[in-house]
Amino acid sequence: MTEVLEQDSKSAVGHASKYTRNNPYYSTVTYNELLTGEGSEKETRHIELSLEEGMSYTPGDAVGILPENRAEAVSEVLTALGYKGDERVLDHYKVEISLEEALRTRLQIGKLARSSVNQLFKIAPDNAGLKEMAGPDNKARAEEYCWGRELVDLLTDFPWLIKEPQQLFQVVARLTPRMYSIASSQLAHPDDVQTTVRVVRYDSHGRNRQGVASGHLGDRAGTGITIPIFLHANNNFRLPVDSSAPVIMIGPGTGIAPFRSFLEERQAKGEPGDNWLFFGEQREKMDFLYKDQLQQMHRDGFLTRLDTAFSRDQHAKIYVQDRMQERAKELYEWLDRGAYFYVCGDATRMAKDVETALLDVIAKGSNGTLEHAAEYLAGMKKQKRYQLDVY
Ligand SMILES: Cc1cc2nc3c(=O)[nH]c(=O)nc-3n(C[C@H](O)[C@H](O)[C@H](O)COP(=O)(O)OP(=O)(O)OC[C@H]3O[C@@H](n4cnc5c(N)ncnc54)[C@H](O)[C@@H]3O)c2cc1C
Ligand SMILES: NC(=O)c1ccc[n+]([C@@H]2O[C@H](COP(=O)([O-])OP(=O)(O)OC[C@H]3O[C@@H](n4cnc5c(N)ncnc54)[C@H](OP(=O)(O)O)[C@@H]3O)[C@@H](O)[C@H]2O)c1
Known part of the structure; x- marks a missing residue:
């Protein structure tokens, strides 16, 4: 991320x-x-x-x-520590606040970081359980422990090691x-x-x-x-300056967000460029985000093409990249007339699979090799015609 x-x-x-x-x-x-x-x-x-x-x-x-962290999470941590919450601490700017406020607004008491295990071990170097997870040699073990756990779990599994409230600022990362x-x-x-x-x-x-x-x-x-x-500001994710340039947008799940923004902007400005959206989610009936607005834009002819991939509406999964492959010929034609290609959403799997599909589409469309497709894509990147907003 x-x-x-x-x-x-x-x-x-x-x-x-x-x-x-x-x-x-x-x-x-x-x-x-x-x-x-x-x-x-x-x-x-x-x-x-x-x-x-x-x-x-x-x-x-x-x-x-x-x-802000939710009240229940704050109170669970206070209980695990045996504090009331009115104890005084200094925040990251050395401003004095109550421990309750620190836990609610300053400290990352949610998802547990490996650094918290290491820092607690520094406070309690004799603790055998922490020793097994601390330091670079035990990274995998600590990561396994941290997955799905929060500060309250660490404090419950390794109780009474925190001797004063201020030590929490050493153990817990800042809430970002x-x-x-x-x-x-x-x-x-x-x-x-x-x-x-x-x-x-x-x-x-x-x-x-x-x-x-x-x-x-x-x-x-x-x-x-x-x-x-x-x-x-995110200057690496921008609509083309040329208002007549076509845009292709790949936005499954919450990845739809910036494309709704792009489409509303182009519509408000009356930009003539063609717009093609690929949207994917699990089920059409309950997961088609912004369905009415997108379908209206499509009916109006403003959203030139709208392709959807509902992964769980049939036995075999269908993803946005499958739709890209089905429309390979036309997709390549759009690219060849200068379309900008945007991807937003999941970084770990989707964005990689979409890039693989895009290379395939380019190779097929140009009757070229994957090597040639990679060069073509490099050219697009240079012209800022391939932009990602993935997380
Ligand atoms: C540039 C950018 C744009 C973004 N845009 C959007 C957007 O438009 N919409 C959107 O929803 N998000 C977006 N995100 C993600 C968003 O910023 C947050 O990361 C997301 O909402 C989670 O934050 P959180 O504070 O709710 O969860 P956190 O408190 O950060 O907890 C999330 C963590 O919980 C853990 N976790 C999650 N599920 C499980 C599980 N099943 N089992 C065990 N552990 C689990 C994982 O460690 C995960 O990292 C974007 C991120 C970036 C960087
Ligand atoms: N850090 C966080 O905790 C956090 C919080 C919110 C969102 N996010 C991230 O935000 C992104 C969007 O989340 P989201 O729930 O809105 O949507 P999502 O998980 O990306 O799911 C949207 C659609 O994409 C499909 N999909 C799954 N794997 C895919 C792949 N390899 N290629 C193409 N499509 C694929 C899903 O199908 P199936 O589900 O049927 O496989 C689903 O139909 C994800 O990265 C998600 O992890 C992260």
């Missing part, structure tokens, strides 16, 4: 530079609804957040959310903002920024877990709630 670097906030967008990750804008949630239907295995939400006049973004940008691709065009929605968020929920080691930011947005960010945000 792409890490959000400290410098990111400095590259804030347009007039929005006043607000950064360290000086966020307190935005009001104006809309927060489920996009997925009953029976879906996903909980994917459409969320709209107010902006102050002068805050601006460009399609392709992201919005950073500064989440989470990025979400912007799903709207400001030309269509001047006063807000919209996102498409899949809420992470799972059970592991006997506990219900949730992602800190997506859980916050899923459970505790109803209409009217305030949440700290900042806008983050």
Whole structure:
């Protein structure tokens, strides 16, 4: 996953530079609804957040959310430590706050990092269990332990090693903002920024877990709630400057987000370039995100082509790259007339498989070898006609 670097906030967008990750804008949630239907295995939400006049973004940008840990998670940690929460600690800026506030707003008490195991071992070097997982030689063992666990599990499995609350700042990483691709065009929605968020929920080691930011947005960010945000520019994911250039967009799952933004922008500007969207999800009935809007755009002839791949609507899985292969001839024709090719969503598997399919499409279309296809793709990359926003 792409890490959000400290410098990111400095590259804030347009007039929005006043607000950064360290000086966020307190935005009001104006809309927060489920996009997925009953029976879906996903909980994917459409969320709209107010902006102050002068805050601006460009399609392709992201919005950073500064989440809070949920009260239950904070209280579980306090119980494991035997503290009440009113103990005083110094935060990362040496500002004195209560331990409760630190656990809620400053510390990553969710998904456990290997560094926490190493740091706890530094505090308790005689602990045999920690010794087995600490240091570079035991990386695999520590990673296996951390998977699906949180701070509370570490504190429960290795109790009473923390002797004073301040030590938590040594053991636990800082709670960092989470990025979400912007799903709207400001030309269509001047006063807000919209996102498409899949809420992470799972059970592991006997506990219900949730992602800190997506859980916050899923459970505790109803209409009217305030949440700290900042806008983050992504100049490597941009619509073509030439408004007549065709665009091909591959956006399964939440990967649809920036393409909704691209399409709204091109529509608002009346750009003449052709638009081709490949969308994939598990089931058409409950997982076709933004179905009505996309189908309307398609009916209007603005979204030139709309291809969908619903992986679980039939026995054998069908993915976006299968649709690309089925449309190889036409896809290559679009590329040959200068189309820009964009991919957004899962970095680990989907983006790689889509690139493999793209190489195949180019090889077939040009009657060339895969070697030639690789050169063709390198040329596209040089011209910034192949852009990725994957995580
Ligand atoms: C540039 C960029 C754009 C993004 N755009 C979007 C977007 O448009 N929409 C979107 O939804 N997300 C997007 N993301 C991902 C998003 O930033 C967060 O990473 C995501 O929402 C999870 O954050 P969280 O705080 O909810 O979960 P966290 O608290 O960070 O927890 C997630 C972690 O939980 C663990 N975990 C998850 N499932 C399981 C399981 N079943 N078993 C065990 N452990 C598990 C994993 O370690 C995982 O990394 C984007 C990321 C980047 C970098
Ligand atoms: N860090 C986090 O915890 C976190 C939180 C939210 C989202 N994300 C990431 O965000 C991305 C989008 O998640 P999402 O749930 O919206 O959608 P997703 O998991 O990408 O699923 C969307 C569609 O893509 C299919 N798919 C699975 N493997 C594929 C492959 N190799 N090639 C092409 N398509 C494939 C899925 O099919 P099947 O499911 O039927 O196989 C599904 O139909 C993923 O990277 C996800 O891991 C991460």
